[in-house]
Amino acid sequence: MAEKSIRTAIGEAMRAEMRRDNNVILIGEDVAGGQGCEGELDAYGGVLGISKGLIQEFGADRIIDTPISEMGYMGMAVGAAASGLRPIAELMFSDFYGCCWDMLYNQAAKFRYMFGGKAVTPLTVRTMIGAGASASAQHSQSPYHVFTSLPGMKCVVPSNAYDAKGLLIQAIQDDDPVIFCEHKALYDLPLAASEVPDESYTVPFGEANFVREGEDVTIVALGLMVHLAAGAADELAKQGIGCDVIDPRTTSPLDEEAILESVQNTGRLIVVDESSARCGFAHDIAALVASQAFDCLKAPIKLVTPPHTPVPFSSPLEQAWIPSGERVAAAVLEVTMGLDAKTAMDTVMAAKSAAA
C-alpha cells in the first residue's frame, strides 16, 4: 500500500467508480480540457489535473466538458441524476456556488421530500474550498456551513487521502445528493497524504475520526483545520495537556455522538473552523454541545474561526485570517488553565520561540 496524496486519492476514486458503473459520469468546466482546440484533448483534466486521463478511458460521452454556465450544467447534472445517471459535477471553486445554487438548494436537495419519497437523485458535487493560496476573496471561501444547513443535502469535508478516497466512493454510491469539499491546501500537503489501498473501499458517512485522543479538551476540526488542531494537540501533549481531536469528516450527517461523548469525558470544547465567523459550522457544534452536553461542561466553549471579513489577498493578512495552530493552542490554555486570551496567546508564542 502506497503513500498517496489527496489529489491522487480523489482521482482513483473517480476512476474506480466509473469502471464499476457506466452510469457514473463527470461534468464540469475543463474536466478534460482541449475540446474545440487544435492542441491536445485532456489538456487539463480539471484545472488541477485530478481527472486527467479519464476522458481517454471513458470517452467524451461520460467526461463532459461544459461551457462556462454553472447553473445550466449543474441543473443538467441534477436532471441526469433524477433520471437514472450518477453524475459527478465539478464546481471548480465553491465560491461559485452563488452561480448555480438554486439547482442544489431548491432542486436536488428537495426532490425526494417534495415528491413524497419517490425521487432518487444520486448527485455528487465536487468543489474546492479554502484560503491560503493568495486566491483572494472570490476564490478562497469555504461555504460548507451553508451546504450543511440544507436539508436533503449531505456534506463531506475530508482531511486526508485515505478518507478522501473512501468518502468520495461513498458519495458516488450514495443515493442522496452530496457536496464533497476539497481544501485546495490539502491536495499536496504531505500531512494529508496517507496509505491508500489501490482497491475500492468506502468510508461511511456520519462517523467521526479520532485524530488524537486525550482527556482534557475536545477539539472538533474539519479539512485543513484538522492538521492545525493535531499539531497543536501534539505540542500541548508535551505540556501534559491531552486533547481529543475529532474530525467529523461529514458535516451532514454529523456524528453527534462522538462529539458529545468526548465532551462528556473532557468537559471542554473547542471548534476550529474555516467556514464563517457567524452562523458557521463552529456555531453549530457549539450549540449542539451547549444544548446536549451542558452539564458536563467545565469551561466556556471556544470558537476558533476567521474574522467576519472577506478573505484578503495580501499574504500577511490572509495568514492572519486563517485559523492558526497558535490560536487553537491558546484556546486550549484558556479553557484548561483559565488563562485570559492575551496571556494564553503570549504563553503559546513564548513556547514557540523557545522551541525554535
Add this chain to the structure above:
Amino acid sequence: MAEKSIRTAIGEAMRAEMRRDNNVILIGEDVAGGQGCEGELDAYGGVLGISKGLIQEFGADRIIDTPISEMGYMGMAVGAAASGLRPIAELMFSDFYGCCWDMLYNQAAKFRYMFGGKAVTPLTVRTMIGAGASASAQHSQSPYHVFTSLPGMKCVVPSNAYDAKGLLIQAIQDDDPVIFCEHKALYDLPLAASEVPDESYTVPFGEANFVREGEDVTIVALGLMVHLAAGAADELAKQGIGCDVIDPRTTSPLDEEAILESVQNTGRLIVVDESSARCGFAHDIAALVASQAFDCLKAPIKLVTPPHTPVPFSSPLEQAWIPSGERVAAAVLEVTMGLDAKTAMDTVMAAKSAAA
C-alpha cells in the same frame, strides 16, 4: 398616530425615501406590473401590493419592472448602487436567492473590502421569508442565517410595523448593502401592527428591542418568532416565570451586549428561530452565549427551530414544522424547572386545555 400594518409601514418607508432622494429607485419583478399589457399599469404594485402607487408618483424610470432574470437585475442593482444610485431591489421570495446569490455574495458584499475601502454600495434588497402560507418547499424558507454569515452584508428581520418602517428607512439610507427580510405572515398580522408615525424616522441597526422583561429566562427571537415568544412569555408570567424576550431586529450587526447582559441576569437562554435546524441563527446565538457568558449559565441552552427538513405543503405538517409557542413554553419549563422534554410539553398542553 395611527395603528398600521407592516405592509403599510414598508410602503410608507419606500415612498418617503423616494421623495427625499432622487437616487432611490425600486427594481424588481412586477413592482409596478402591467408593463407591456393592455390593461392598467401598476396592476400589482409588487405581488403583495406593497409598492402600489409608486410608479404613478415616481415614473417608470425609477420604478423598474424587470423580466424574470434575477441574477441580471440583481447585478444591475448592484452596479447601479456602486455607481451612484441607492436602489431597492425586490427579490420576490427569499427562496429565489439561489438564482442571484453571486451578485450579493461575491459582488455587493465584498466590493468595499476587496477594493481597499473605496467602494460604496448602498443597496437594499427587500425579500419575503417565512413558512405558514402553504406555499411549500420553494416559497417558504428563511435563509437569513446565510445572509448573516456573509461579511459585508447587513441583515434585518423586523417583527412589527414601527420597526419595519424605521429599519427600512435606515437600510435605504445606509451606505452598506442590506438584506431586509419580510415575513409573509407578518404583513397583516394584527399583533405586528403598531402605532407608526406618518413622518420619517430611523431605527438604528444593531440595537435589540426588549419585547418582554423578566428575570428567569432570556428568549431571543426574530420576525414572526417574536410574537410566539411574547405569547409564551405572557402565559408563563401568569405562572410566575419571567422571560426577557429579546428581538435583535438586525442579525448583522447584532446587539451582542443586550443578549449577553440579559443572560447574565437570567442564566438561561432559549433561541427561537425559523431559519434552520443546522448552522442557523439560533446556533450563532447559542455559540455567542456559550463562549461569552458561559459562567452565568445555569441550564442547557435550548434551541427551538424547525426540523432538518424542507418545508412541507400539507397544513398539519407545515404547522408542526414551524416553531410554536408551546415549544417555546416547554423549553422554558425545561430550563427553569428542570423538567424533561416530554413532561414539559405535557405540562404546557395541559395548561393550554385547562385555559380553553
Add this chain to the structure above:
Amino acid sequence: MSLTKEQLLDYYRKMRNIREFEETIHRENTTGEIPGFLHLYCGEEANAVGVCAHLSDDDYIASNHRGHGHCVAKGSDPRLMVMELYGRAEGLCGGKGGSMHIADLDRGSLGANGIVGAGAPLATGAALTQKVKGRDNVSVCFFGDGASNEGYVFEAMNLAVILKLPVIFYCENNGVGEGTGVDYAVGADSIADRAAAFGMPAKKIDGTDFFSVYDAMEEVVAHCRAGNGPYFVEAETVRFYGHFEGDPQKYRLKEEIDNAKLHRDCLKKFRSRVIEEGLATTEEFDSIDSDLVAAYKGYVAEAKQAAWPRPEALTEDVYITY
C-alpha cells in the same frame, strides 16, 4: 386528418380532463379549502396534450408552476393529484409537495417547479441520460414567455446544442408572465428567434389549436429521437384565468379574456373541427364531458374526507439514508 376517431376522442378526453381539473379547483378554491398558491392551465390544454401525445413513460418532461395540465397529460392520476392539492396522505406526493411540486417519476415527470425556468436545465439533464444510455427517448421542458428571460434557460439551450441532446424547449407564450407583458419583457422581436441564435432549429405554432401542436410535435419529436439534437418550439397560447387564483388581473382587459374564451378556446376549436369533418358527434363529446364532471365531483368529495399525512411524515424522506 390522419388521426383515428379513437385517437381524437382520446385526445379530447385528455384536454377535457385537464379543463375539468382546473375548473374544479377554480370553483372549490373559493371555499377556502385548498391551501397555497394555485396557477391554472385553463386555455392552454392543447399544448400539454399535443406534446405528450408523442411521448411514452420513458420520455421525460419538466414542468413549471402552472403544471397540472402537463402532469395530467403525461399520465399522472388526477385523483391522486387532487388529493395532493388538498394536502392529503394519499396525494401523489404524500401531501408534501402541493400544486407547485407535483411530480411522477414513474411516468417520466420531473415535476412541476416553483422556480421559473428551472425545468430547462433539468430536462436537458434527462436528455443527457438518454444520450449516455444510448436510448432514443427524449425530454421536453415546458416553460413560459416569462421564463424565457431566465439566463439558465439560455445556458441549457446552449448545452443542449453543443452536446446534441434530445430535448425540446417548449415555450408556452401566453403573452404575460405574472402581470408583465411579453412585449415589454422580451427585447427580441420573437422568442423563437432567440433559439436560432443558439444554433437550434425553432418553430412558432398556434398553441390554441391542438392539430397545430400535434403535427408540429410529431416532426419535432422525431427529429430529436433520431439524434439530431434539440429543438425549440414557441406556442402562442392563452391563459383564461389570473396568474394565480385570486389575481384581479387589472393588467388585462376584460374583452381580451372574453375574446380568448370565445375564439381561442382549444377545446371548442377541437370539437367544432372534428364535428365539422364528421369524425365524431356532439353527443360523443358531451358524454366525455359529463363523465369527467362526475369523476371530479368524486375526487373532490373523496379528497376532502381523506386522511392527513401521519405526523411522522414530517421528518421522513428527507434522505434515503442518513
Add this chain to the structure above:
Amino acid sequence: MSLTKEQLLDYYRKMRNIREFEETIHRENTTGEIPGFLHLYCGEEANAVGVCAHLSDDDYIASNHRGHGHCVAKGSDPRLMVMELYGRAEGLCGGKGGSMHIADLDRGSLGANGIVGAGAPLATGAALTQKVKGRDNVSVCFFGDGASNEGYVFEAMNLAVILKLPVIFYCENNGVGEGTGVDYAVGADSIADRAAAFGMPAKKIDGTDFFSVYDAMEEVVAHCRAGNGPYFVEAETVRFYGHFEGDPQKYRLKEEIDNAKLHRDCLKKFRSRVIEEGLATTEEFDSIDSDLVAAYKGYVAEAKQAAWPRPEALTEDVYITY
C-alpha cells in the same frame, strides 16, 4: 487617418504600457514573489485601449479576471497596480484585492472580477445610473468568449435592450476560455449573432487591429451616448500567454501562438502602419518603449520593498458603519 500624431503616440504608449506591465509580471512571477492567480492580457491590448480611448472618467467599465489591461487603459496608476499585485499597503486596493479585484471607482472602473461574466449585469447597472441621472455617459463590459455562455450575460443584454441602457457589451473573443475552444463552447455560429437575437445591434471587428477597434467604438459609443440603447461588439483577438501564469497550454499548438505573435501582434501592426504612413518614426516608438521598460523596473523594485498592510487592515473596510 484622422488621428493626430500626438494621439497616435499616446495610444501606442497606453498599449505598450499594458504590454510592459504584463511582460514584467510574466518575468517577475517566475521568482515566486507574486502571489495568487495571474491572467495576462498580452496580445489583447488594442481592445482595452481602443475602447477606453472613447471614454472619460465619468464613463464606467466592468472588467474580468484578465483585467490589468482594462484598468491601465481606463487610467489607473500602474505603479499602484504593481503594488497591489505584490499585496502591499500602498497598492491600489490596499493589498486586499490583488490581481483579480483591481478596481478604481474614481476612474469609473467597477473592477476586475473573479466571477466570469459578472461584469455584464454590473455594467448594465452603471448604465442605469447614467440613464436615471439623465447623463450621456456610457458603460462598457469587457468579457470573453467563454463568459459569453453565462446566462446572466444574456439576462443583462435583455435588460439593457428593454430599458434602453447605454451599455456596450464588448466581447473579447480570443478563441478559448481556459482550455476550451469557442467552437466547442458556443453552439451558435457566432457570438455576435446572439446579440441580434436579443434585439441589440452588433458588430464583429478585428481586435488585433487598434484602428478597427478605435473606429468601431467611435460609432458605438456615440450611438449609446445618444440614447439609442445598448450595443454588442465581438472582437476577434489573441492571447499570447497561457490562461493563467503556469498554464502549460497543451490545448494549443505552438505554431498557433508563434503565428499570432508574428502576424497578429497589435503593437507591431500599429507601429508598422503608422511608420508606413509616415506619421511617426521607429525612434519615437522605441523611446516610448524604453521609457516604459525603465518605469516598470522602478515599480517592481519599489513594490518589493514596500510596506505590508498594517495588521488592523484585516478587519477594516468590511462595512462603512457597523
